Amino acid sequence: MAANDFLVSKWKIWYKSLDVNHDGTISMEDVEESRQKFSELHHLDAEKKKMVMENFEKWWNEYVFRGKKGEVSETQFIEALQNDYKADKDKFKKQMETCFDTIFDVIDTNKDRSISEDEFLIAFEAYGHENVALDTKFFKAYNPVDGLVPLKDIVASWVDFATSSDATKPSVVKTAFEAGV
Numbered sequence: 001m002a003a004n005d006f007l008v009s010k011w012k013i014w015y016k017s018l019d020v021n022h023d024g025t026i027s028m029e030d031v032e033e034s035r036q037k038f039s040e041l042h043h044l045d046a047e048k049k050k051m052v053m054e055n056f057e058k059w060w061n062e063y064v065f066r067g068k069k070g071e072v073s074e075t076q077f078i079e080a081l082q083n084d085y086k087a088d089k090d091k092f093k094k095q096m097e098t099c100f101d102t103i104f105d106v107i108d109t110n111k112d113r114s115i116s117e118d119e120f121l122i123a124f125e126a127y128g129h130e131n132v133a134l135d136t137k138f139f140k141a142y143n144p145v146d147g148l149v150p151l152k153d154i155v156a157s158w159v160d161f162a163t164s165s166d167a168t169k170p171s172v173v174k175t176a177f178e179a180g181v
């Protein structure tokens, strides 16, 4: 069965959220801008920066471009997700788990398996979501304890966002983006 309108509407939000330079299309420019900004904001040394540059590109190629060369339209992005979803829902869910596990592992720069407010804000700013008040509200929606949210909770919220077809279930991620993040 194909993904319903609710799930497709979230994939469209996801697409828009990855258009780092807000020009309407996802291209290599978005990869470049996000990984440069991420490295600068974290003041990464040359060795760590190199790793981030490689890890970001690998993630974008695998989960965003999905075989397309350096540019993917919203239609192509939705179609690729829809195809994988239709083919095998369990496999699709596993793929999304790996997808968000991988990117939040990069975002967790101090490798404590938690996301701090600072790590969260830097990641969202690097991805072109520069409204600090809205980003902070988004982070606080995870009910941080001592300023930290377990990485697995953030990953779970994104997996739910990218895979759940249940429109009655509230989504922290969807709510945040609809509020303007």
Ligand SMILES: [Ca+2]
Pocket: 019, 020, 021, 022, 023, 024, 025, 026, 027, 029, 030
């Ligand atoms: Ca773009």
Ligand SMILES: [Ca+2]
Pocket: 108, 109, 110, 111, 112, 113, 114, 115, 116, 119
């Ligand atoms: Ca951390």
